[in-house]
Amino acid sequence: MKPKRRTPAPVSSGPRPLSASARFVRRAQANATGSVAAFAFMAVVAGGVWWKMESKKTRVIMVRNAETGQMEAVTVPADRPEAEAKKIFDFEAATAKQAEAAKTQAAAEAAAEPGQMTGTTKGPDPENPAIAALKEAEPLLLTGIDAGRDTALKRDAEMLSMTMMSNAYDAYRGLLERSLSAAMPELAGTEGRNRFDPLWAEAPFYKAFLRWQMLDRFSQADIAAISHDSYAREMFKWLMENPSAMEELLLTIRPEDDSAKVLVFLKDAWTANSDKFPKFFNLAVACAVVFDRDVAIAEPLGGESTVNPLSRYLWYIEKDEKGKLTAPVHRSSARDLTWVVCAPVATSELEWAIDKLSGSRKNWGNNYGLIEYLMERAVKGLNPYEEYSFAEIKKEGGICGDQSYFCVNTARAHGIPALILAGETDLGGHAWAAVKTQPDEWDTNVGRIGGVSKGEGGNAQLGGSISEQEIWLWNDRAHQSPVITMSVYRHLWLADLYAALGKINDTLATAKLANELGRSFPETWNRLYEVMEEQQQQDDYSTFADPKIVAVWREFAADMRREFRENPRMAALAARAEDEHVYPYADGNEVARAMKRERRRVERDAGEQKDLIATNLKRQGDLIKKRGEPTAARDIGRLYDTALREYGGSITGFKMMAEDYYNFSKGDTEVSRKAVRDIELAFKRVVETGSKDWFRANTESTIYQMIVGYYREVGDEGRAKLLEKRYQRLLRLAERGAL
Template structure:
């Protein structure tokens, strides 16, 4: 081991003796602590959890200690119940029996209402699945107890802070991130849904065993509620529509579930009220009521069999209402599907031949129905024609196809046949230089409408085939909204073709902003409501509903809205529809804007009567400039109906000046309005009454009025030629004009009209003999 360093050995201490005192102490204290803990636990249990201690005679040490710490027991004292005295007859020698008293039935009184907290929709709550589960559970409970008012309050008061916390700098996009949360989406749509359907209506579902499960599913599906709210209108019966929707859903086989939602909703919104019709050519005038379930099955089943011209699963409910509303029986529509002439038609072809516009001239025009003359020779392959009184037995589509008819028959046939094939279509009518006329319109594969005119606001093809509309001053057509039954302008139909309706950044976002506006409204925040509505018009400039809701909000705010704010809103409305391309402008919106200006802008005390007059006149001049620009086109697009409105509006302003000079100014303006539009007989006829009101009571002006209308008639309207329709229209005009000569005490001046009337009638009578 040499060579290694030497290590010193460790120092080892001697062991000390062990002390056992601490172990003895632990051994003594441990059992004491265990027993003490057990004893204390027993006292605690009897102090806190035991409802009542045993009688004192039976108590032990633990009970006595618990009694020290327990609050003093309150002995409930019951008021003495007075004995019930029962009068009984006296032959009471019967043995006395003990009185058996039945304890009173305890009726549980409802607990006082809890202070319900709003549902939280801020921060982490939006991502918390438990929040969504709670809302769904509560919603289902409300379908049984009907407490929809409190449910709606909890939602709207919870949504409001979330909406207020969004940055206004983001404009129309400020609520987008919230909608990514299914919880928020459900809350927003539920609030809007409850407001539209109403709590009272929702409570009626409690007794509806068939419809209640569907309502529960509907109110748990934000997308489905949003679709419902996007398509329902103010006139619809929401409750009946939902109940009918439930029946249609239940009618589907398992494999069809969810396939025809849009069709179901369209049927529900059209047939929420009784839907009936009469055939115009039915001699018996029989009334028909359409069964909604049968109508749904017709389109669903034929879609499944691919017999329709459209894929109705791809059409929106607002389009399908123009399909399911066909005024025909199922048998008539089945006939249309089998008719060879109709089966040849296609919704769109490259060369525009065999387009659905051909359904209109497919019905042979029967001039003898107009003149009363002898029936003409029938075309090859048709039965011999009979007089009108003998031509129809039922007035069905098949009979019209066989017999022929006039414009109203052609319009009805084209519209109804198109609907039978699943094509949205409308019967349209208007008034022109040759009297009333009817044509039809239909939706093309692009979801835009062929209205039969040359107005192409959405870049529709320029060479669209006609649909029976003639160039006789029929610039404005009207139709009937199948969903509400009300008459509407054709421009409202054409607006459905706006491509933005199908873009999520436009109409759908506009609708969601209107949902947010309802939350602000429910929280009494009118400025917040108005901001949301104005944003809704920014993202969907062609949404008439958004503009009208914004106008309603401004009107509800009353004096809070200054004249300047009204002026800015009216200007924004005009600008939205006054696009750079003159061929795409919407003149109807000028009328809407002027309606509001007349009520809320031109009433500004700072405006002079001259300023108001000039603003009215500017609208009139705008229509006249448009008329001059369009002159000479194949189709007359001049909106004479809106010219009449502009003249009447300007006349109302001039009439406020009651001086002789003011009445004279009104006379000259009305005379100029007649002269400007003398080429359009319906406009001339419409302005006569306003012209008479302008001169009424002033004998000199009354005479000038009569001379003026007589002169214009002689120079522009008295020559009817051999046009039967023009003859009938001029006869109607003479009947309108003659009473004014009596009102102005100039009966002799109308003799010339009487001679003209007799002459025209003589010509018409000759035609009957041919």
């Protein structure tokens, strides 16, 4: 169970002076009966400030008071449409009425018997005049000199204030969308890579654009859930007024994150120390997206079972301020810091790493080798630890998993992004480390050995896994450039806006431009793929087999493969494009030739990533099976029999091919028997060495066990027992040699 979150009192270096209006609001909060009444009363006060305009910029209009029915004279800005001014007046009058009703409601609830309900409803009132005012308001002025003048800025502030006071964020997002749509034709060019640069350069437009994106990531319900808290309102207002902060949050948060919990943590961080929040905003964002789910501590140290998010945030601030961190966290991006704050260890372990370890960021990987390798732990499973602490690992030694754990989590304690990678090599399973040894460079060679076909690490933010090849991509010059990264994402966000406006052609053009600007960003390929599918659904083609459509998808796949020629794992989307939009409409012989060319490219260009050949074979086998021809089983058998001998040298690749081949053969006893025999013969020809090295012998024994299991499934118990005796004898010899 996740520990209850405690909200500490605000920490600051001293009292902050309040303006007269702010002091009045604070007194209103203190004296109001019930939080709802206080909240509504603040709305009246904030709204009242709006009417105090300079006389030379105002005019008087007559407005009917909804309560008394009498006409009243009201002073409004000279350039304000009369209808909009009346709506704001109605909103404030209704808010005052709601405040009085809230007092009555609070008193009734206080007097009610335990368990009784008073008939209250939650959520925004559908008849709230603020929602109506926002829905019918004229678009905000976002372009030109007048957009930066006091009148436009004050109106923008009023609309945001009205939104926050009434939790009318959906209506406000609609106003932003109308305003952005009206302003874009005045700013955007029609062609060229830089045609949208005027959008980003127009400050009022860009702030509104970022706000629109923010309200896409965080729902009205998410924001309303924290809006009862004055600190939360302060935090959210600061965020909505700060474009650089909105950019950082939008670059970091993902659709899979729990947006409601992200907001709750940001509120808690502001409450705990609002003075430090701007400086450590990136750290707060990293904690928010990592700790939107519980992070378990690896071992029961200090009686804790999960990381306390707020304590972790404040701990890093304290160490940063004292200059204790090798890589100060206030200098890192939120995305990098997700690989720092996630350390699954107790605070006492972080303190040990600060006190006992030092060294340069560049050479932090040396701490992997600082841990002596224990062969008995590898062979016999020896556990020399009582607590599994950093101190014990350093004293007793360990195997590759312990070395990686020590290196990575002590790096995180010092503010250095790092993660553990693991995969299968030709010598068996192995763990090593990826460490960001420079501000612009990740090193994935810390403790790495050769023959790794598919290295993966845990995704600290989203759960699941992340490949070593994706980390290599982070070292790309474009990914390390804040200017290029920001440009790419701005265009992706603009594509979202065009999509919301129902402009599919503009959405596609913008997605293509984002892809052109960020060819090495998988996100641009994914977005382009989505938009191409959407447009395909709308185009008036009689069938998706139309040559025009097939040619477009063929070009997409070819372009992506060229871009990721040296890192083909990142081109998985190209295979999907072919399997869904090209190969179903192609001749079987043509598909076979294309698949074979791809296998040769992987063999030539992909280095250790031979498991991609197994993936290619599985795709071809699936396509053969879908065609449903009588010779399908024979064709798949020939495909795999040849491939196992040609490409079976990689342990990971061989195991994947063998498993897929056997699975394809299931359902026909004779075909299955042949498949197992083919697998055994290929294993003896290209994999088995008979080595007495413990690691190699152990690896080969796992394949022997797989084949033994297959023989038992097809009913050949005699062959299974023979192979079982063979690999057990090899393991005994290897174990004696290792110890």
